[in-house]
Amino acid sequence: MNLPATNAMTGIEPGEMEMRGVYYSFGEGKEVLDNVSFKVEKGSFTCFCGPSGCGKTSIINLLAGYVAPDMGECLIDGAPVNGPGADRLVVFQETALLPWMTLWENTLYGPKVQGKDLMGEVADRAEELINMVGLTGFEEKYPSQLSGGMQRRAELIRALINQPKVLLMDEPFRGLDAMTRGIMQEYIIKLFEQTGTTILFVTAELEEAIFLGDVAYFLTAGPATVKRKLEIDLPRPRMFEHLTTSRFVDLQREAIETVDEEAQKAFSAFARAREKRAKQNM
Amino acid sequence: MDPKESEGAEVALETALKVEEGKEAHQADRARTGSQEVDWASRIGGYTEYSEFQKFLRRSVQSMFNFSNVRKILSLVVIVFLWHLATTYKIPPFTRVPTPIEVWRDAIAFVPTMHCLKCVIFSMGRIYLGFMVACIIGIPLGLFMGWNRTFKYFTFPTFESLRPIPVISWIPLSVIMFPLTEHSIVFLVFLGAFYPIVLNTLLGVESIRADYIQGALSLGSKPRHVFFDIILPGALPSIFTGMTVGMGLAWVMVVAAEMVAGGYGLGYMTWESYILIAYPRIILGMFIIGACGYLSSTVIRFLSTKAMPWRSLF
Numbered sequence: 001m002n003l004p005a006t007n008a009m010t011g012i013e014p015g016e017m018e019m020r021g022v023y024y025s026f027g028e029g030k031e032v033l034d035n036v037s038f039k040v041e042k043g044s045f046t047c048f049c050g051p052s053g054c055g056k057t058s059i060i061n062l063l064a065g066y067v068a069p070d071m072g073e074c075l076i077d078g079a080p081v082n083g084p085g086a087d088r089l090v091v092f093q094e095t096a097l098l099p100w101m102t103l104w105e106n107t108l109y110g111p112k113v114q115g116k117d118l119m120g121e122v123a124d125r126a127e128e129l130i131n132m133v134g135l136t137g138f139e140e141k142y143p144s145q146l147s148g149g150m151q152r153r154a155e156l157i158r159a160l161i162n163q164p165k166v167l168l169m170d171e172p173f174r175g176l177d178a179m180t181r182g183i184m185q186e187y188i189i190k191l192f193e194q195t196g197t198t199i200l201f202v203t204a205e206l207e208e209a210i211f212l213g214d215v216a217y218f219l220t221a222g223p224a225t226v227k228r229k230l231e232i233d234l235p236r237p238r239m240f241e242h243l244t245t246s247r248f249v250d251l252q253r254e255a256i257e258t259v260d261e262e263a264q265k266a267f268s269a270f271a272r273a274r275e276k277r278a279k280q281n282m
Numbered sequence: 283m284d285p286k287e288s289e290g291a292e293v294a295l296e297t298a299l300k301v302e303e304g305k306e307a308h309q310a311d312r313a314r315t316g317s318q319e320v321d322w323a324s325r326i327g328g329y330t331e332y333s334e335f336q337k338f339l340r341r342s343v344q345s346m347f348n349f350s351n352v353r354k355i356l357s358l359v360v361i362v363f364l365w366h367l368a369t370t371y372k373i374p375p376f377t378r379v380p381t382p383i384e385v386w387r388d389a390i391a392f393v394p395t396m397h398c399l400k401c402v403i404f405s406m407g408r409i410y411l412g413f414m415v416a417c418i419i420g421i422p423l424g425l426f427m428g429w430n431r432t433f434k435y436f437t438f439p440t441f442e443s444l445r446p447i448p449v450i451s452w453i454p455l456s457v458i459m460f461p462l463t464e465h466s467i468v469f470l471v472f473l474g475a476f477y478p479i480v481l482n483t484l485l486g487v488e489s490i491r492a493d494y495i496q497g498a499l500s501l502g503s504k505p506r507h508v509f510f511d512i513i514l515p516g517a518l519p520s521i522f523t524g525m526t527v528g529m530g531l532a533w534v535m536v537v538a539a540e541m542v543a544g545g546y547g548l549g550y551m552t553w554e555s556y557i558l559i560a561y562p563r564i565i566l567g568m569f570i571i572g573a574c575g576y577l578s579s580t581v582i583r584f585l586s587t588k589a590m591p592w593r594s595l596f
Contacts, residue, residue, distance in 0.1 A: 084500035096497045100515040100592050110501040142592040162501060
């Protein structure tokens with residue numbers, strides 16, 4: 001892929017992330033990740049799909065540096081990850097906008113604590129980003145005055161203003177209704193295609209993964225490993241029309257087959273456990 | 283009146299009217315005055331703030347006694363009527379309790395006097411001083427206790443072991459500790475307000491969502507940013523809850539302390555009326571204390587809406 005080194009407008013320089021043979025467990029030896037390896041290319045939109053509870057959020061936490069792996073390593077641009085940093089920002093499942101700050105103050109919070117000059121270039125960039133996600137005119141509103149979809153968009157630009165090398169998104173559209181979700185998908189595609197940042201996007205929805213991503217990784221039911229890597233060769237810019245093309249439907253079928261196997265496995269494991277419990281109770 | 287002053291009053295009045303009309307009008311007012319300074323002045327000082335508070339007070343009283351709703355006022359009428367019956371026909375234990383009419387007559391005679399004003403000012407002044415000190419010491423203490431685990435381990439056990447002692451039982455000790463009555467009363471008011479303020483501030487800090495702090499840290503926040511941008515505003519709602527509860531206890535303490543230690547004040551006045559067998563004034567004193575307490579907690583609620591604009595948007 002032919003990539004611009006730095007985006008002219010937002011000054012974002014995309015980075016790459018890698019996991020090499022990562023094992024991770026939390027609590028009393030509950031294995032979450034079992035030898036996970038993958039590479040997220042510079043400036044790509046990579047989706048992670050898997051049954052719920054399989055450890056998708058753990059991947060985000062590891063890459064963000066909130067937790068450390070038991071074995072293996074997480075790399076950003078070839079350097080190991082130690083602790084959180086502003087080069088990899090996380091967009092959480094729930095909104096983490098500060099309720100006591102207006103949209104404008106929330107957007108500029110990163111630059112403010114990093115001691116940057118909030119006038120001039122940074123303010124221009126903020127205006128540009130706010131405009132890009134259609135929030136112009138809402139700068140002086142508090143988060144509680146914005147709708148759910150607007151809050152998620154505000155969250156996106158709050159991360160993007162810091163010019164992260166990688167944006168880690170942990171099911172950011174969960175809990176949004178279908179229509180708002182559609183609008184959000186449109187915005188994230190626009191943001192990705194205009195800023196050229198690297199995005200690592202975790203979702204439970206196959207359709208969303210195929211519609212948004214360049215690459216989709218499918219994970220097995222916990223403990224998770226990478227089951228399959230699916231290259232998505234739909235053209236960019238992505239549009240809703242692509243959802244009805246035969247290529248999209250083919251990809252969707254492949255994805256469903258991959259995931260179905262895992263769902264069956266998870267389901268039968270659950271059924272076995274239930275039978276065992278029932279026997280013990282008899 | 284000198285022309286400058288009357289102009290100032292006029293501007294203030296105009297601004298006050300516009301505040302009522304809403305935010306748009308307020309913005310228009312800002313555009314009209316054209317300077318940020320005038321806008322700030324009208325927001326924090328002078329006549330506007332006063333009248334804005336008056337409106338707030340009126341609204342809060344109106345919401346309590348909605349005179350347009352007969353049912354709401356009925357309970358009040360019934361209580362006064364029962365009081366009247368019980369005292370007129372001397373039903374025990376109301377044999378020596380004055381009737382509502384006696385109390386009303388006494389109110390008309392006493393409330394406009396200098397003596398009444400003096401009592402109110404003395405009690406209010408003690409409340410103000412003690413409560414201020416409780417806020418100045420209590421809020422930072424609660425914030426630090428919530429912020430720093432080590433600091434909490436050092437302070438919280440002492441705090442928790444002193445807290446179960448009813449504050450009233452501090453009265454004799456504080457009279458011994460402070461040579462001046464005034465000081466011991468202020469100290470007791472301080473103690474009454476101190477515990478709820480510290481405890482609620484601490485709870486407020488501990489209830490702040492962890493991902494606010496986590497998010498801020500990954501954006502590169504220093505500890506001071508976390509403190510001033512997240513801990514302090516995040517704890518504000520609880521701080522104000524603590525202040526409201528603390529204000530209630532401050533009134534309990536000022537009345538109790540004045541009854542015991544003496545010197546002017548509403549508590550002293552009420553107790554003195556008992557000694558002087560001026561029974562209607564006892565009930566009047568109770569009513570005035572209640573009204574002053576209500577006024578003080580309204581001030582706190584008013585301040586809380588000013589300090590947390592993000593909480594009262596709808």
